[in-house]
Amino acid sequence: MTTVVDAQPTRPPLREKPRKPWPARLGAAVPHVILVTYVLIACGPILMIVMNSFKSRQAIFGEPFAPPNASTFDLSGFETVFDRSRFELYFLNSFIITVCSVFLVLLLGSMAAFALAEYRFVGMTLLALYMAVGIMIPIRLGTVGILELLVTIGLVNSLAGLVLVYTAMGLPLAVFVLTSFFKQVPKELKDAARIDGANEYRVFSLAVPLIRPGLAAIGIYTMLPIWNDLWFPLILAPAENVRTVTLGAQAFLGQFVSDWNAVLAVLTLAMLPMIALYIIFSKQFVRGLTGGALK
Numbered sequence: 001m002t003t004v005v006d007a008q009p010t011r012p013p014l015r016e017k018p019r020k021p022w023p024a025r026l027g028a029a030v031p032h033v034i035l036v037t038y039v040l041i042a043c044g045p046i047l048m049i050v051m052n053s054f055k056s057r058q059a060i061f062g063e064p065f066a067p068p069n070a071s072t073f074d075l076s077g078f079e080t081v082f083d084r085s086r087f088e089l090y091f092l093n094s095f096i097i098t099v100c101s102v103f104l105v106l107l108l109g110s111m112a113a114f115a116l117a118e119y120r121f122v123g124m125t126l127l128a129l130y131m132a133v134g135i136m137i138p139i140r141l142g143t144v145g146i147l148e149l150l151v152t153i154g155l156v157n158s159l160a161g162l163v164l165v166y167t168a169m170g171l172p173l174a175v176f177v178l179t180s181f182f183k184q185v186p187k188e189l190k191d192a193a194r195i196d197g198a199n200e201y202r203v204f205s206l207a208v209p210l211i212r213p214g215l216a217a218i219g220i221y222t223m224l225p226i227w228n229d230l231w232f233p234l235i236l237a238p239a240e241n242v243r244t245v246t247l248g249a250q251a252f253l254g255q256f257v258s259d260w261n262a263v264l265a266v267l268t269l270a271m272l273p274m275i276a277l278y279i280i281f282s283k284q285f286v287r288g289l290t291g292g293a294l295k
Helices: 022-053 057-062 076-084 087-118 124-136 139-153 159-183 187-195 200-228 231-236 245-255 260-280 282-291
Strands: none
Touching: 022 260, 057 260, 076 087, 076 245, 076 260, 087 124, 087 159, 087 200, 087 245, 087 260, 124 159, 139 159, 139 231, 159 200, 159 231, 187 200, 200 245, 200 260, 231 245, 245 260
16 A cells, blocks of 8 residues: 655745845945934933933033932932022923914914815915915014014013914914825815815815824924024013023023033923923824825
């Protein structure tokens, strides 16, 4: 009696990928080395400021590149900041101004961008050109006129005046970028909503979730300059009760310029919130910057 044994298919031997010659590997590594070097140069000072803000004065000058440990850890700088200034109020003012300005920029900018992307009307090209000019011309050139306007309407030394200025500053770029995102929303989706009886506000609300990467990019791009701005708070709202974090930090540095613990602590408090938000939303920021240019 004979048994039949099924022949097992033989697998071809695995071929090792040919290794690239060392000039090619070196050429591929050069961009990474450049980027890592740039990251170290850009982030090194920030890391040193944060580390040294938690160290004693002696450790700051004796071991500036060493992280804080049990013997060098010191919070005297932060205690000085909160005891000698009203940084809680400055943070609250900056938070209110930033959140309100970004909200208005996203709301008004998305509505204007939807109209430019969806409708055809007389003067549309001129309006788009006007928005582009608003991107190219810095708003600080009109500081004198803005100050006169706020004095006339009684909004000097007020958070509302700064919110209006920052909203006007962020709208041109928001409209320009979000228009390209709205043009990528499928026309069939909007037409189907209209056939079902949806009005234009409902169509707009259906299209907005589809451009979330663009909204995230514009939100971050608008938020950072507002939080870090010193020019308009110094000119339009220098009063103590409406000071922002940046203006409060500048005034604090002038008073405690020789107290390095306090100086580093106030710098850390001023920049850490924006750094944290940027790290959290960095992926959406990159997607938003590239998504508007790709179909």
